[in-house]
Amino acid sequence: MVKIEHITLPEFPLLLAPMEDVSDPPFRVVCKANGADLLYTEFISSEGLVGDSAKCRRKLDIFDEERPAGVQIFGGDEGRMAQASAIVDLTKPDFLDINFGCPVKGIVSQGAGSGVLKNLDLMTRLTAACVKATSLPVTVKTRLGWDEDSKNIEEVAERLQDVGIKALTIHGRTRCQMYKGEADWSLIAKVKNNPRIHIPIFGNGDIDSPQKAKEYKERFGVDGIMIGRAAIGYPWIFREVRHFLNTGQELPAPTVAERVAVCKQHLDKSLQWRGGQAGIYSMRRHYLTYLKGLPGIKEFRNRLVTLSDPEAIKSVLDEVLRKYEGFEMEKEPIQLIDYHENCPI
Numbered sequence: 001m002v003k004i005e006h007i008t009l010p011e012f013p014l015l016l017a018p019m020e021d022v023s024d025p026p027f028r029v030v031c032k033a034n035g036a037d038l039l040y041t042e043f044i045s046s047e048g049l050v051g052d053s054a055k056c057r058r059k060l061d062i063f064d065e066e067r068p069a070g071v072q073i074f075g076g077d078e079g080r081m082a083q084a085s086a087i088v089d090l091t092k093p094d095f096l097d098i099n100f101g102c103p104v105k106g107i108v109s110q111g112a113g114s115g116v117l118k119n120l121d122l123m124t125r126l127t128a129a130c131v132k133a134t135s136l137p138v139t140v141k142t143r144l145g146w147d148e149d150s151k152n153i154e155e156v157a158e159r160l161q162d163v164g165i166k167a168l169t170i171h172g173r174t175r176c177q178m179y180k181g182e183a184d185w186s187l188i189a190k191v192k193n194n195p196r197i198h199i200p201i202f203g204n205g206d207i208d209s210p211q212k213a214k215e216y217k218e219r220f221g222v223d224g225i226m227i228g229r230a231a232i233g234y235p236w237i238f239r240e241v242r243h244f245l246n247t248g249q250e251l252p253a254p255t256v257a258e259r260v261a262v263c264k265q266h267l268d269k270s271l272q273w274r275g276g277q278a279g280i281y282s283m284r285r286h287y288l289t290y291l292k293g294l295p296g297i298k299e300f301r302n303r304l305v306t307l308s309d310p311e312a313i314k315s316v317l318d319e320v321l322r323k324y325e326g327f328e329m330e331k332e333p334i335q336l337i338d339y340h341e342n343c344p345i
């Protein structure tokens with residue numbers, strides 16, 4: 001068992017990474033139903049929360065069936081981060097996570113996200129301000145350091161633990177690496193093996209298969225892993241990893257019936273959370289990823305993305321099921337995108 005203060009997680013929990021524009025409540029419910037143990041909102045600007053931005057407020061929503069789930073915030077100003085933490089507290093998620101990992105220039109230049117990796121005093125003050133302002137357990141997600149020559153995660157972990165965080169997730173890259181190269185988990189293992197560290201340490205970066213998850217669990221000894229890009233369009237990754245960890249066997253690819261069921265669940269949750277047309281539109285990008293690999297699926301997809309009535313969409317999904325039921329899907333290796341490929345440093 002792994003504990004984040006009062007939150008009890010199974011042994012070696014699998015975390016769905018916070019992902020802007022991806023890990024909204026409907027997608028999180030789908031991942032939870034397929035084996036994710038801990039979920040996070042997309043990152044939310046502390047400035048936006050304090051300024052009562054409707055977009056930021058909306059990101060605080062959590063469905064009951066996702067719990068335990070945390071809200072992630074970012075910012076570079078202590079006062080605003082404290083105020084934002086107090087706002088988050090009122091909405092009663094299970095924990096509050098601070099983003100000290102985002103490498104995007106506009107955020108780093110405000111001294112937020114991974115920008116604080118160059119200023120650990122600021123990082124410590126921001127964290128202490130959040131811990132003081134909320135009764136929720138506070139966790140942090142960050143990177144190895146600013147650049148190759150300043151990988152300070154070991155010091156970061158000690159200082160953050162000392163100001164009261166209850167778990168730390170480390171993405172095995174520096175800020176300057178963005179998404180380039182391979183994530184290096186050896187420093188994550190060093191943090192985990194530091195006898196002074198007693199909070200859970202979760203590893204993150206490049207997990208794209210059950211085999212890799214098992215290998216990294218064994219090699220680096222972390223308390224759990226966080227999966228991001230591999231879950232985009234493939235929420236089954238969590239149950240596949242769990243099954244492989246438990247049995248050493250690979251699960252077959254999800255059946256057509258399971259794919260259709262995920263489409264329907266995602267659609268229902270999108271309608272519930274976003275409402276009518278917005279829910280329908282937001283689903284349109286998902287059908288092809290969930291149904292990818294079925295020969296001739298484009299014809300159905302073209303209908304799915306033009307219909308506006310949920311019942312009509314569901315009956316096309318039922319047609320998909322009738323046409324392809326029993327079709328054996330090939331398992332394809334998951335491709336991880338270079339998320340910030342076009343981000344100017």
Ligand SMILES: Cc1cc2nc3c(=O)[nH]c(=O)nc-3n(C[C@H](O)[C@H](O)[C@H](O)COP(=O)(O)O)c2cc1C
Binds near residue numbers: 204
């Ligand atoms: C589309 C996208 C959006 C992301 N948004 C966030 C975010 O809001 N907060 C955060 O801490 N990290 C964010 N990340 C980083 C991921 O949480 C994760 O650290 C990173 O993708 C590495 O893990 P992976 O190799 O499993 O994808 C984002 C990544 C992607 C691909």
